[in-house]
Amino acid sequence: MVDTADFIIVGGGTADLLLASRLANDLPDHSVLVLESGPSHPDNTHLCQYDRYQAIYRPDLDYGYVSTPQPLLNDRQILYFRGKGLGGSSNINFMAYLYGSAEDYNHWADIVGDESWCWDHSTKRRFKEIETYHMNMTGELVEYADPKPDDHGHNGPVDISLLVQLENGVPCLFDVAVEYGMSPNPDLNSGNPMGIGVSPSTFFEGYRTTSEKVSTGRTTDNLKIFTDARITKILFDRSRAHAVETRDGRQLVAKKEVILCAGSLDTPKLLLLSGVGQSEELTTHGIKPAHHLPGVGKNLADHVHVILGAEFTAGICLDDRNKFEADSAAVQATRDVWAIDGSGLVGLHNSNFLAAWLNLPGLYETEEFKGLDGAWQEFLMREAVPHYELGIGGPRIPPTYVIPDGTSYFPLALFGMNMQSRGEVKLQSGNPDDHPLIDLNYLSHPFDLRVMTDSIREGMKFLETAPGLGSQFTRYILSPKKQAFIREQLLPVFHANGTAKMGKPDDLQACVDTSFRVYGLENLRIADLSVCPLTPK
Template sequence: MSTHTQYSIKTAVSSTRILFGLLPGLGALILLRMAIHLYRPDIEDAEHRVRDYPFENLYDCYDFIIVGAGSAGAVLANRLSENPNWNILLLEAGQDENVLADIPVLFPALQTSAIDWQFVTEPSDEYCLSMVDTRCKWPRGRVLGGSSTLNAMLYIRGNKRDYDNWANMGNIGWSYDEIIKYFVKSEDMRIPEYQNNPYHGVGGPISIEHFAYEQPITGKILEASQQLGYKIIDANGPSQTGFTRSHATLRDGLRCSTAKGYLRPVSKRRNLHISVHSLVEKILIDENRRAYGVKFVKREQTKIIKASREVILSAGSIQSPQLLMLSGIGDSEHLKEVGIYPIVNLPGVGKNLQDHVAMGGHSFLFDNPYNNGTDYCFNLNSVWSLGNLIDFAINKKGSLYSMMEAEAMAFVNTKYQDPVEDYPDIQLFIAPTSDNMDGGLFGKRANGLTDETYAELYEDILFEPSFSIVPLLLRPKSRGYIKLKDGNPFSPPRIYANYFEDPQDLKILIEGARIVQALVQQPALQALNARPNPHRNPGCTQHELMSDEHLECQARHHSLTIYHPVGTCAMGSIDNHNAVVDPRLRVYGVKGLRVVDGSIMPTIVSGNTNAPIIMIGEKAADMIKEDWMQGGIDIIQCDRKYKQNEEAIEADSPNRIRLSQLGAPDILNETASLFPELSKGFLPTTNKRRSNTTLLTSLDNNRKKTSLPNSYNPIDHYHSSDVLNTYDEDRKNPKILQSYSNKIPQYSFKSNPFGNTNIMKNSMPVYSSINPFTELTERDKVRPFYARKPYYKHKHQSNNHKSFSNIRKPQNVQNRPNESKKKIYFKTEEVISPKGRKECKIWLYYDGMKYKVTI
């Protein structure tokens, strides 16, 4: 009983501490977003962002309709629109990329955000036992670029034998020698030592780099790997066995999604229309079993659009089979169960589900060799600092460029795999951090760990130096499946991962953990006193630490997906009863319908799946072009009354939102809406005690009072080059921001404004805003609020805002001519709360708005 009470108290303290850290975390993200808007136009990339094509101007018929703008769909849209005689429609259920997605360190926060479908598996008593409701979280991208916009950016092609095995299964054209050219074609290798290499390409749409910031502990782990007898290799080169610094889809240190690499450069092509917020409900199939169009909904408006040549499903391994089943293609018995009339009986739809399962919670403490307070591993408290913000915004460097989950990785052989074959069965993710180093704000939430599990594993070692080495099973024998919950396209499907259904999978994973144990025992890490986390999962306390029984228990409790579900629309020869598509990715039994994404993999590749899915998109585009060049395929005759003449086509151009029409981004609401879980309670709908009920209301009212265009939508949040010019002079002299930050040490003297969870134990942050515009000059009345001078420069001020003019400005910049154009100021003050507690108040003045944070 006492033990249970102790657990309950610890759990309550841990969950409360995490809760109190959420709003400061959101405040940090808002401040980071502001800094990007002011000083990083390269990230906002306003001139090249994809524009949503107006719903009312969509054609009635296109040559090709692509469903899903993810890792494969974006590739297809780019390559098929190279033919100017083809009209392409790309439908994406999500929105455009948010600029915060570019920042590598933020990738865990993107999971469970508004650009994540937030799928979970069905409850299980065999795996994910330490997850909420015993369900595994399966993040998938609901955004342009799909999962390439929220993944860990790791670039791994897999093993040669993976593709040769596909070919041996009857999939002609898919051997390694036949597909390697598509990896090379897609790649812009920027790692110098690999640029003049037959295994790599330069000039492709997807840039490949090392992560721009590396924690010191990563180098020590790689040193230990050499002491254990492994080589440092190019994991995408001639051999796979060994350790490597991670290759990543990065451009100048920032995320390079397929939306950035493939869509932005071509989004202005006249024959490519991209429609976001467009959820496809079903594929339309005629009496001849020909796919002739799709039915989709966009902002509560439903539309049917026809495809004269093909409908191409690129909705991913969960939703491609879901859409097939909703359209009457799948196991006929299952379809009847949910009330769907079966058109084509394909029992393989949704079957053959494979994923890379990993053993989580495998973390190690060590002694920091630095005695000057510098971190040796990733530490959220240090990363979220004003100095790092300045480094990122002004100097384009620093730890915000790090990716703490896998700065390095390895491919190793257990005793079950012959090392001579160079076909490793375990992948190791080397992370210069552990879940104790972020205070539970990101890793816990992304993985869905229960409060009790997190508290028992990490609460007693919060922010103690640590690292993780996560073993992953590369070629699982277990198979899962996907079923429909019902016939409603808005209902998520039922996902049965079936991890460890085959007992051999657990045996291999335990051996992978043993290799990790041997690595930690090497001199390079023992010099740092590296040791396992002494705390055990609360479901595994009966087993001796690091015993086989303990490791099996840990794998079943702390089961992690590495976000690689594949195989649910498997490619195979016509005599394969469970095959869904043929080797040219055409759906069996239906004309004019293909599937092009990771679901077509007959067996999972030995590594991360993003690069192979991009390859699949490249190869599929070539196959589609070849098939239609050869002729002999019927084209559906569409009613071409829509925009068939030149005048109508020319008329399309004004209908795309012009950059000059867009206002400054609605930063607060944009960020809060991206992270709805973090912003709970931040944007209340009503509050009679406040004169200004919400930030949302305040900003919306300001928008109504000013000259923002009617077409402006907070979701389409990019501003024009004209707006950027407002800040040009300040950008030319970035030392201005540095000088400001140097003069306001109060900003971080007591608390970390980026969400130091240690500070949050005693007080809850409060965010509020006021409307600073009381009286405007005649000139300002005709200028949008984002182009006005800062508030304190207005001649007419209300008495309520006199304190604004007292902001302390550095003496060395007071008389600079550009001073009137500054858009961001801080003021800090220590005050005594009504309850006698000391509080630090921060006022942030940004774009004529005043925001207050109390910490």
């Protein structure tokens, strides 16, 4: 391993490798060093697109983080999946590729006081730069998705597929939702996600797109990537970050900048271990404060969700997938085909995901909405800002559920948007080997419980009355009719953000400026989701 580099990037996950490649190519006279704490993954079995909902359960790909007991969720300790190794969470995410609403980025710009974060100013262009859209918009497929080619990128490093394959059952589900009254959205990534559409996905030709896969073949002589390189501390010369320290005590010097890309859970942990954070908190763990920055680890935000699993009396749209999953021999046989060339039914099932972004009737009249500050109220009333998402035809929950003979199964995921509760990431101790303490603090704000309660109401109405579904509805796997269901079943969406948030200089909780530079320190930036001042849709 080299001892010095111009730029040292801590982390080799979803954002890190793209950033490293871009830096190395744009600055050929500068050296870039990527340090990933986990291993590489030469075994490509996790790349099968069929396993988009199951990769999170592989211990070789996940760090196994667990939250602290959550008092408002029946004291449950909740698994919080975080990708381990080169590629990070791009190895285990659900592969949905969705920008969010243009209004998210316009509001982001308002929060941080910088118009360069506006949708039309630069954000839309940045998405186009990193992506290559693969679209099969021919014949009847334009009924389900019809994005404008000029609105998307075609030469970026990240492969995105949209209806390259059409899974049996998806047209049926789409038609049911439209007949029910949802507006068809031909491009969920247009900046206006409202209505129902087919989600683009991060896979191509049967294989998951990961940042490790993307970086393969894009390395240059001035870019070095090391795995199993655990960083435990950033070293400072007064206020200047000049080096990082590995688990075995080795010091690696950054001649220009240290860039943290360890993710929303481990970036604050590393800052705190380095003496950057709330001074009083640091001293309780025997850590000498290097820089008082009280927002480190605070403001942890996420989407949340529950899944309504329902049984029906007769064949419904997803029966082909359900029958395939029940035949383990057939699944293995098609896995063998996939291993050869990425084809077969395992490359077809789970290839499409329908998503609907909707508003909740009557939300603006509730006491919970009226209790929000004026800026949030104004934002939530904008035309392209949804209150919740319906995920239609996703994974079987629980995965062990066996569909009884003679019945059909249908999962409906309900995702809460614009959650107001904020959690915290803290140190368990001064020992870098200890996992961080993750307090999700879900439902601590009454608005969130209102959104989830009303979302479940709307989801039940869809399942019980939609044409082609309601007449065949039998029962829910778990009864969703009481708030107890939410407290027992609510889960993260694993979009953790905000723990080193971007903000104006006078925001005492802000950790970075609009160029990702850490306030009060030199040569240190953060470039991961921990900087988000809000959670994009």
